[in-house]
Amino acid sequence: MxxxxxxxxxxxxxxxxxxxxxxxxxxxxxxxxxxxxxxxxxxxxxxxxxxxxxxxxxxxxxxxxxxxxxxxxxxxxxxxxxxxxxxxxxxxxxxxxxxxxxxxxxxxxxxxxxxxxxxxxxxxxxxxxxxxxxASVIHGFIYNKDAFAELGLEVPTTEDEFFALLDKIKEDGTYIPMAMGTNDQWEAATMGYNNIGPTYWKGEEGRIALIKGEQKLTDPQWVEPYATLHKWAPYLGDSYEAQTYPDSQNLFTLGRAAIYPAGSWEISGFNAQADFEMGAFKPPVRTAGDTCYISDHxxxxxxxxxxxxxxxxxxxxxxxxxxxxxxxxxxxxxxxxxxxxxxxxxxxDPLAKEFVSWRGECERTIRSTYQILSRGTPNLENETWGASVAAIKGTMTPEEIGAKLQAGLDSWYTPQN
Known part of the structure; x- marks a missing residue:
C-alpha cells in the first residue's frame, strides 16, 4: 500500500x-x-x-x-x-x-x-x-570637443555661425573641418540634405504638404538646402569625392576631422573607437530665434x-x-x-543624452522621402542620393536638381489630397 x-x-x-x-x-x-x-x-x-x-x-x-x-x-x-x-x-x-x-x-x-x-x-x-x-535615430552633428577647445571654438546655433566655424577650422589647418564623402552617395542625402533640410521646409508641415501635392520639389524650401550643401564642399577635405562612408568614420574617430555630419546610430561605434571626448549640436537654424527642426527618424x-x-x-x-x-x-x-x-x-550616455534633449527643444520630423514618395520609378529616395552629391560637387544647380526630382515624381505619383 x-x-x-x-x-x-x-x-x-x-x-x-x-x-x-x-x-x-x-x-x-x-x-x-x-x-x-x-x-x-x-x-x-x-x-x-x-x-x-x-x-x-x-x-x-x-x-x-x-x-x-x-x-x-x-x-x-x-x-x-x-x-x-x-x-x-x-x-x-x-x-x-x-x-x-x-x-x-x-x-x-x-x-x-x-x-x-x-x-x-x-x-x-x-x-x-x-x-x-x-526606436528612432536622430540627425545632427558630432564634434571633437578636444579640437574645439584647442581652437577656441563654440558650438554654432545659426547657419552664419556654422560657416564661420568651418572657416576657422579650415584656416587653422590642423583638422579637416567636416568628415563626409560623396563616394557612397547615401550619406550626402541622409546626413546632408535630410539633416539640414527640415529647417527649410519646416519639418512635418512641408513633408506632408509634399505628399499632398500642396508643395513641389521646385519650391524654394526644397531647392535651397541643395545650395547650402554646395557650400559644404570646401570644408570636406581633399578627395572627398572618392571618400567612402567608412573612410569618413575613420577620419573622425582618428581625430583628423573636427566635425562629423551624423546619425545617432554612430554613438556606440564612436564611443569604442575615439579616444577624445565628443559632443553634438543640432542642425543650425537659418536666423537666430527661428524654430529648430530635427530629423527624428x-x-x-x-x-x-x-x-x-x-x-x-x-x-x-x-x-x-x-x-x-x-x-x-x-x-x-x-x-x-x-x-x-x-x-x-x-x-x-552623455552623447545620447545630448541628441535626445533636442526633442524638447525642436520640432520633430522624419526623412522626407520615406513615406509614400519612394514607391515608384524613379525612386525619390535613391534619386535624392545622386541629387545631394550633384549639389555638393556643383555639377547641377539647385534649380536643375529640383526640376529633375519633381519631373521624376510627376511621372508616376498623383497626390491624394
Whole structure:
C-alpha cells in the first residue's frame, strides 16, 4: 500500500507539473537585428518574463540581408514567429495589406506614441497602426570637443555661425573641418540634405504638404538646402569625392576631422573607437530665434503575426514594449537608438543624452522621402542620393536638381489630397 500510495503521489506531482508547463506560452520574435541578440537574451527578455509569469520569449534573428526573404517564406508557410520586427514604411505596410500583420490600433498602449512616431507603421490614411514603434535615430552633428577647445571654438546655433566655424577650422589647418564623402552617395542625402533640410521646409508641415501635392520639389524650401550643401564642399577635405562612408568614420574617430555630419546610430561605434571626448549640436537654424527642426527618424517597430497561435500573450508583450520599463532598458543598452514612447527615459550616455534633449527643444520630423514618395520609378529616395552629391560637387544647380526630382515624381505619383 505504501508503495502504491508513493507511486500515485509521484504521478500526481508529475501531472501537476506537466499541467503548469502546458499553460506556459512561448512567443518567438522574428528580427533582422542579429547584433542585438545578447541585449534581448540578457536584458529585455528576462525583464519581461519576470513580470509576466507563464509567458516565455525567444528572440530568433536572421541576417539583415536575408531577413525580408526569409520572413516572407516563413509567413507563406505559416511557420513565422508570433512577433515580427518591423522595418519602417512600405516593407511592413505590404505585410499588413497581405493580412500578415494584425491591426493594433485598439492596443491601449498605442496612446503612448505621437502621430509622427506611429506614421512609419500606419496605412496611408492613418486608419490602422500595425506595429508598436520601438526606436528612432536622430540627425545632427558630432564634434571633437578636444579640437574645439584647442581652437577656441563654440558650438554654432545659426547657419552664419556654422560657416564661420568651418572657416576657422579650415584656416587653422590642423583638422579637416567636416568628415563626409560623396563616394557612397547615401550619406550626402541622409546626413546632408535630410539633416539640414527640415529647417527649410519646416519639418512635418512641408513633408506632408509634399505628399499632398500642396508643395513641389521646385519650391524654394526644397531647392535651397541643395545650395547650402554646395557650400559644404570646401570644408570636406581633399578627395572627398572618392571618400567612402567608412573612410569618413575613420577620419573622425582618428581625430583628423573636427566635425562629423551624423546619425545617432554612430554613438556606440564612436564611443569604442575615439579616444577624445565628443559632443553634438543640432542642425543650425537659418536666423537666430527661428524654430529648430530635427530629423527624428523612425527606425524599428514590432508587430504581431496575424496567424499567431498566442495572440493574447503577443499583445501582452507588445503592450510591455510600449512601457517605460522597456524604453529605459532599450535606450540605455543601445545608445543612439531612442525609444519612441512619450515616457521620459533617463539615458546614461552623455552623447545620447545630448541628441535626445533636442526633442524638447525642436520640432520633430522624419526623412522626407520615406513615406509614400519612394514607391515608384524613379525612386525619390535613391534619386535624392545622386541629387545631394550633384549639389555638393556643383555639377547641377539647385534649380536643375529640383526640376529633375519633381519631373521624376510627376511621372508616376498623383497626390491624394
Amino acid at each position: 505504501k508503495h502504491t500510495t508513493f507511486r500515485m503521489a509521484l504521478l500526481t506531482t508529475a501531472l501537476v507539473a506537466s499541467g503548469a508547463q502546458a499553460q506556459d506560452v512561448t512567443l518567438t520574435i522574428e528580427s533582422w537585428r542579429n547584433d542585438d541578440l545578447a541585449l534581448w537574451q540578457d536584458k529585455i527578455i528576462p525583464a519581461f518574463e519576470a513580470s509576466h509569469p507563464g509567458i516565455k520569449v525567444q528572440f530568433t534573428p536572421t541576417a539583415p540581408t536575408e531577413y525580408d526573404a526569409a520572413l516572407g517564406a516563413k509567413l507563406a508557410a505559416n511557420s513565422a514567429g508570433d512577433l515580427i520586427t518591423c522595418r519602417p514604411f512600405d516593407k511592413s505596410l505590404e505585410l499588413y495589406k497581405a493580412g500578415q500583420l494584425t491591426d493594433l490600433s485598439d492596443l491601449e498602449a498605442m496612446s503612448n506614441f505621437s502621430d509622427v512616431a506611429k506614421a512609419a507603421w500606419q496605412t496611408d490614411d492613418g486608419s490602422a497602426t500595425f506595429c508598436v514603434p520601438m 523612425t527606425d524599428v517597430g514590432i508587430g504581431m503575426n496575424a496567424a499567431s497561435a498566442n495572440p493574447e500573450a503577443a499583445r501582452a508583450f507588445l503592450s510591455w514594449v510600449a512601457s517605460p520599463e522597456f524604453a529605459d532598458i532599450f535606450g540605455n543598452a543601445l545608445p543612439g537608438f531612442f525609444p519612441l514612447s512619450n515616457a521620459p527615459v533617463e539615458l546614461t
